Amino acid sequence: MSEGIMSDGVKLENVKSDAIFSINSKSNDDFIPGTINIYSFSAQEGETDLQVTDDHIILLPQPTQSVNDPLNWTKSKKLWNFFVLAFITGFTAATSNDAGSIQDSLNEIYGISYDAMNTGAGVLFIAIGWATFLFTPFASLYGRKITYFICIFLGLGGAVWFSQCRTTSDSIWSQLFVGASEACAEAHVQQSLTDMYFQHQLGSVLTVYITATSVGTYLGPLIGGFIVQYVGFRWVGWIAVFISAALLIVIVFAMHETYFDRRLYHGVILTGLPGTEARNEKKVLEKKTIVDSKNSDSNSVNSNLSKHDNDLELARTANNGASEPKNSYWKSVAMITPSTNMIGTGFKQYCKRLILLFRVFLFPPCIFSGLVWGMQDALLTFYLTVEDDQYYDPPYNYSNTGVALMNVPCLIGSIIGCIYAGVVSDWFTIWMAKRNNGIQEAEFRLYFLIIPAVLCPVGLILFAVGTDQQWHWFPTYFGLGLVGLGFGSSGDVAMGYLMDAYPEMVIEMMAGVSVINNMFGCIFTFACSPWLNAMGNTKTFIILAVITCVIMGSSIPFIYFGKRIRLWTKPWYLDFCERRDRMEG
Numbered sequence: 293m294s295e296g297i298m299s300d301g302v303k304l305e306n307v308k309s310d311a312i313f314s315i316n317s318k319s320n321d322d323f324i325p326g327t328i329n330i331y332s333f334s335a336q337e338g339e340t341d342l343q344v345t346d347d348h349i350i351l352l353p354q355p356t357q358s359v360n361d362p363l364n365w366t367k368s369k370k371l372w373n374f375f376v377l378a379f380i381t382g383f384t385a386a387t388s389n390d391a392g393s394i395q396d397s398l399n400e401i402y403g404i405s406y407d408a409m410n411t412g413a414g415v416l417f418i419a420i421g422w423a424t425f426l427f428t429p430f431a432s433l434y435g436r437k438i439t440y441f442i443c444i445f446l447g448l449g450g451a452v453w454f455s456q457c458r459t460t461s462d463s464i465w466s467q468l469f470v471g472a473s474e475a476c477a478e479a480h481v482q483q484s485l486t487d488m489y490f491q492h493q494l495g496s497v498l499t500v501y502i503t504a505t506s507v508g509t510y511l512g513p514l515i516g517g518f519i520v521q522y523v524g525f526r527w528v529g530w531i532a533v534f535i536s537a538a539l540l541i542v543i544v545f546a547m548h549e550t551y552f553d554r555r556l557y558h559g560v561i562l563t564g565l566p567g568t569e570a571r572n573e574k575k576v577l578e579k580k581t582i583v584d585s586k587n588s589d590s591n592s593v594n595s596n597l598s599k600h601d602n603d604l605e606l607a608r609t610a611n612n613g614a615s616e617p618k619n620s621y622w623k624s625v626a627m628i629t630p631s632t633n634m635i636g637t638g639f640k641q642y643c644k645r646l647i648l649l650f651r652v653f654l655f656p657p658c659i660f661s662g663l664v665w666g667m668q669d670a671l672l673t674f675y676l677t678v679e680d681d682q683y684y685d686p687p688y689n690y691s692n693t694g695v696a697l698m699n700v701p702c703l704i705g706s707i708i709g710c711i712y713a714g715v716v717s718d719w720f721t722i723w724m725a726k727r728n729n730g731i732q733e734a735e736f737r738l739y740f741l742i743i744p745a746v747l748c749p750v751g752l753i754l755f756a757v758g759t760d761q762q763w764h765w766f767p768t769y770f771g772l773g774l775v776g777l778g779f780g781s782s783g784d785v786a787m788g789y790l791m792d793a794y795p796e797m798v799i800e801m802m803a804g805v806s807v808i809n810n811m812f813g814c815i816f817t818f819a820c821s822p823w824l825n826a827m828g829n830t831k832t833f834i835i836l837a838v839i840t841c842v843i844m845g846s847s848i849p850f851i852y853f854g855k856r857i858r859l860w861t862k863p864w865y866l867d868f869c870e871r872r873d874r875m876e877g
Contacts, residue, residue, distance in 0.1 A: 326734030326793035352491040356557040358613025378504040384474040385508025393516030397525035412467040419471025421810030424478040428803040429645035433638045435551045435629030447473025448536035455529025479802035487550035499714025506706035510699035517696035652804035661786040662808025669813030701769045702776035709780025734792035735854040738847040745844035748778025749837030756833030
């Protein structure tokens with residue numbers, strides 16, 4: 293057993309074991325996606341060096357020794373890129389939710405109806421979901437960075453249009469571009485985070501991601517209200533333009549590409565994989581051999597291919613990246629980083645992967661996570677509508693600032709929910725793995741949806757009844773805090789569960805979740821006002837509370853049957869990864 297220190301300060305040790313890692317390899321017959329051996333006390337002696345932390349947590353994925361591996365980046369480099377990703381997330385969430393702050397001004401000055409602006413919100417949801425879907429194949433073909441640039445550029449155009457809004461069509465179609473800008477934060481950010489951090493860190497990392505989403509969602513309208521009151525409603529759009537322009541400069545010159553094909557470095561066990569995938573992996577290894585032989589005679593890749601009794605191939609590579617030179621500045625910030633298996637321009641591969649992407653809707657965990665997160669988008673529409681429609685008028689007579697400040701308890705609750713479902717869930721999953729012979733199941737995170745499944749509906753009812761009965765502000769605001777707690781915890785758990793369940797389909801699964809949750813939000817956006825007008829606050833929110841409890845409470849069946857579902861979808865998962873990563877154009 294040997295020890296070492298990673299560049300970000302994590303103490304490591306190597307343990308020799310084949311058995312410890314066999315369950316984690318998709319080439320093994322016992323492999324189930326989302327079931328991993330993450331704790332090393334159950335290891336049996338073998339031949340494979342595994343890197344584990346000082347706390348005996350197995351690092352997944354296993355880092356290479358390449359200085360260019362994002363897992364090996366220095367702590368400061370990781371934190372900088374994490375900050376940029378969090379800022380992109382918070383900023384795009386804010387611009388997607390600040391349109392409501394200028395609705396009164398547009399209605400009074402230009403006569404644009406509230407129904408038209410409601411339609412704009414629906415267009416926004418559609419743009420977010422389907423732009424995420426369309427951009428997803430870009431990440432695995434051209435690198436992660438180019439999508440961030442395209443999305444923020446589209447957002448800049450939408451902000452310019454929004455700042456010049458004078459007609460009904462302006463108020464609607466500007467939101468198409470604003471929505472498209474948030475696409476990069478719906479799936480690509482999560483992919484970049486998984487490139488930089490290990491699986492046992494994802495809950496804590498997602499805490500920051502969901503917190504950034506919450507800050508943008510709740511503070512966007514608040515800041516927009518202040519801008520309208522003290523500067524003018526057009527500056528809501530112009531300030532977004534200036535920030536977008538500055539962000540584009542940061543993306544071009546200071547954001548590092550996180551795409552890294554570790555198949556070129558790690559020994560690849562192909563036993564049990566389809567023959568096409570075996571050929572694909574063999575081509576990748578051969579390609580790496582050719583490239584390395586051109587760069588350095590001493591850094592060649594020695595591939596050892598052998599046949600076994602069951603006529604399946606075993607491929608291993610001796611290259612670990614230890615002698616690989618550090619990427620130059622311009623290469624590390626390149627706008628486009630072609631994938632190692634891209635053919636020509638990659639257009640045919642893009643089209644095939646886009647069609648393949650529709651398969652994610654066959655995976656029950658994807659649908660479940662999309663509904664959990666989508667319900668929070670739907671609830672957001674309802675309580676923000678009640679605030680805008682009723683708290684400006686008697687008996688409340690709130691100002692723009694007063695209504696905007698109602699988002700503060702939601703934000704506080706959301707931050708608490710993020711910590712509860714992120715940092716605490718990371719500790720909990722490791723604790724459960726220790727009690728389960730070192731095996732972690734993806735469903736361990738779902739236990740953290742049970743409490744919010746009760747508290748969030750209670751918060752909805754407190755807010756609605758408090759509004760109708762004109763209660764003291766505390767129970768009403770406390771209810772909003774509970775709703776915010778549901779927002780933060782459900783997003784963290786839904787995404788963390790899906791990332792744990794299908795770790796090699798992170799961006800694809802997040803794209804599926806984005807389509808489901810935004811279409812869910814779109815439907816409820818159009819249903820919101822007629823529903824409230826027909827049934828009133830209390831009855832409407834009681835129904836919403838029941839729906840929320842059922843959707844979030846469905847985590848209990850998934851806790852019991854989730855592993856069976858993952859085993860059932862294993863062939864789909866392996867086939868999807870093989871088709872996505874094959875060399876053919």
